[in-house]
Amino acid sequence: MxxxxxxxxxxxxxxxxxxxxxxxxxxxxxxxxKDFRSQTGIYQMAPEYILSLNYFYQNPKGFYQFALENLYHPEALxxxxxxxxxxxxxxxxxxxxxxxxxxxxxxxxxxxxxxxFHGTMKIASCQNCRHVYSTQDMINRLNTMDDFYVCDQCRTPAEKDRYIKPDVVLFGxxxxxxxxxxxxxxxxxxxxxxxxxxxxxxxxxxxxxxxxxxxxxxxxxxxxxxxxxxxxxxxxxxxxxxxxxxxxxxxxxxxxxxxx
CATH class of the missing domain: 3.40.50.1220 (TPP-binding domain)
Incomplete structure (x- = not known):
């Protein structure tokens, strides 16, 4: 320098x-x-599509498994x-x-x-009622429930409307x-x-x-x-x-x- x-x-x-x-x-x-686009970044491990809104709704379990492993770093200082x-x-x-x-x-x-600007991995929200879950809540739900990503605080008929999404901005x-x-x-x-x-x-x-x-x-x-x-x-x-x-x-x- x-x-x-x-x-x-x-x-x-x-x-x-x-x-x-x-x-x-x-x-x-x-x-x-890890960053996203470098030679050792996240996109070398998986395509960008996995961090899209479409993928989240198509495969919420797969999305959460990837996101919690690669985007959530509570131990980082x-x-x-x-x-x-x-x-x-x-x-x-x-x-x-x-x-x-x-x-x-x-x-x-x-x-x-x-x-x-691109949100946070600290919390997730129901896409219908906006009820907020901590990411630790979502980890606990994942370990104890099959449909952990479906909000149980609201009763709208369409299940996908009740999906709980991390408060990060995805593609789309x-x-x-x-x-x-x-x-x-x-x-x-x-x-x-x-x-x-x-x-x-x-x-x-x-x-x-x-x-x-x-x-x-x-x-x-x-x-x-x-x-x-x-x-x-x-x-x-x-x-x-x-x-x-x-x-x-x-x-x-x-x-x-x-x-x-």
Missing amino acids: ESSILQTCTNLIKNAQSIVVLTGAGISTESGI PNKGHEILAQWEQEGKVTSIITQNIDGLHQKAGSKQVIE DTGKWFSIDGFNKILNLINESDCLLVLGTSLKVTPFSTFPQYRSEGSPLIIVNKGDSPYDTVKDSYVIHHSIGETLTKINDCLNPPNY
Whole structure:
């Protein structure tokens, strides 16, 4: 990592007063969670279709077996990147984190202002009455019931209407942020920020990939990601192809030098 780009990014973050952070799988891989599209990612083990709404309704048991094994990581711990973002939020520098991740590690680290754009694996909801089950509830039901994925809190005649789905956004699905109000809130946060920090995402999956386009004129875009992104060469972008934890640690050490 070149010291010049690191120093430039450090100065930009130092001078920023309202940083919005976009995070993807790359920050979670540093906590031991598999990503999706890399050579060792989840899609090397199974096709994308298994994480679609159609597959969920066709084979809810198979979907849950795959999701609980590959998407649910209650034992995972936040890494240095998560911890520094939480610290910067506490210091008033980071105003919001918008994440593609469904693991809850930002909240575990202490971040409060987190938008889980693709939902969460912590809970599941009946698609009819919206009764909420914890994921541990669903594991217990799976181990003790045949039709564990059918809600027993509502009585609508069609069984499929009572399916309990994890609160994650699947292919062919929409989440709470996939609405006009949801998009407007996110785009306003980005437009009103004075620095956009992108961590661990290639910014190639829509609609998340469109978000950097809505930053205000002249607002810097800092990207820390091991792979390339379509925004690497746009105006006012600063790119570091390196580990997120190591990069943020070096920046944070410059912002908060130790007192000896």
